[in-house]
Amino acid sequence: MKFINDNQLFAIMLTFVIGNSTIYPMGIEAKQDAWIAVLLALLMGIILVKIYLQIQASFPNKNLIEIIEVLLGRFITVPLGLLYTCYFLYISLLNLFDISIFLNSRLLEDASLSATQIMILMIIFYLLFLGIETMARFTEVITYFLIIPLVIIGIFLIIGSGELNFDNLKPILSQGLKPIIKVSFSQLLTFPFGDMITFLMVWHYLKSRDYLNEISFTSTIIGGILVCLSVINMIAILGVQLTKHTTIPIMSISTIIDLGEIIHGMDPLVAIILFITGIIKLAFTCYASVLSFITTFKIKKRKLVLIFFILTLILIANNSFNPVSFLIFLKDSPENYIQLIFELAIPIILLLICYKKKKKSV
Known part of the structure; x- marks a missing residue:
């Protein structure tokens, strides 16, 4: 059995929530109340x-x-396990496009989208090939010695830049609570918080479960607050309209920040955070997809399945999507409601069955 320690779990869950959540203006359909929608979704x-x-x-x-x-029997497990495999693969695909579009628009402008995606998937393949323990150690080191310090530095740079205009956040609740609740439930609940169901494929690797609840809640809350601060910064610096119509507003902010002769722009800092947190999230959603498949069909050769899944992602990414349609899909598709079946409905059913079986055993 392979194990993950408490510090590693905190690092994984924190970077997972941040992941690609700060690339886009979360909940901007609620306009200047987007940050409230994020808190409600949290x-x-x-x-x-x-x-x-x-x-x-x-x-x-x-x-x-x-x-x-255990709860539903083998007959239900095979189709439901296959559906969860597809679900985790789908989440991986969305993460892949987030990262690849970001890299192509800001860092690798001369590279093709396909080449960028293949490069990313080769990194993911290497991480998954090394196994869950190595992935956990890598995430721990990167989070504590790179991501967290860079986030703290970024927050102080933004505050010290003088670019924040909190009047852009007014008037608060001008449209009432209805649009905030709608955005929170239909969009933000599934992403990034509903994606946390991925950890039902990871938690059983924990060495000790003494602090599992505390670590899970703390990392989720801190990650949610950081996403909220990201949205506040976008609106306060760019305004609602510019934030809404900018492809990657966080990068626009990074070019604006200027501390005189000390620092001109935060592009490298922001790019590092977005790339690494996105890679970590993609690695664990891919791992969940592979583990779901091999568990459902009781397959021993994990590495062969891994190769098959990576090739599948490459084929789907290069034949089924393009950047423009993907961005429109993210904003307008009702797929978030479908995700709630996997992230909310089925888990509630499983929990109710657990309680029912416990009562019978008592």
Whole structure:
């Protein structure tokens, strides 16, 4: 059995929430109240994480697919496990496009999107090939010695730049609560907080579960607050309209920040944070997809499945999407409601069955 320690789990969950959540203006459909929508989604996200933790607590040494098999039987597990495999693969695909579009628009402008995606997937393949322990150690080192210091530096640079205009956040609640609730539930709950169901494929690797709840809630809350601060910065510096119509507003902000003769722009700092956190999230969603598949069909040769999944992602990415349609898809598609089936409906059913079985056993 392979193990993940408490510090590693905190690092993984924190970077997972941040991931690609700061690339786009989360909840901007709520206009200047987008930050309130993020906080509301965070509250709902905490409830989601609580549901996932309760399921894991009932079966501490099993992953999501194994739990489904215990509760629902083999007949249901095969189709549902395959659906979850596709779900995790789909989340991986969205993460892949987020990172590749970001890199192509800012860092690798002369490279083709296909070449960028293949480069990213080769990095992911290498991380997954090394295994969950290596991925956890890599995330721990990167988070504590690079991501967290850079985020702290970035916050101080933005505050010291004098570019923040909090009048852009007014008037508060000018449209009432309805649009905020709608955006929170239909968009922000699934991404990034609903994606945390991925950890039902990871938590069983924990060496000790003494602080699992505390670590999970703390990392989710801190990550959610950082996403909220990102949205506040976008609106306060760029305004609602410019934030809404800018492809990657966080990078526009990074070019504006100027501290006289000391620092001109934060592009490298922001680019490093977005790239690494995006890679880490993509690695764990890909891992969840592979683990879901091999658990469902009880396959021993994990590396062969890994190669197959990486090739599948390359084929789908290069034949089914383009950057423009992808961005429109993210904003207008009702797919978030479909995701809620996997992130909310099925977990609630599993939890209710857990409670029912416990009562019968008592």
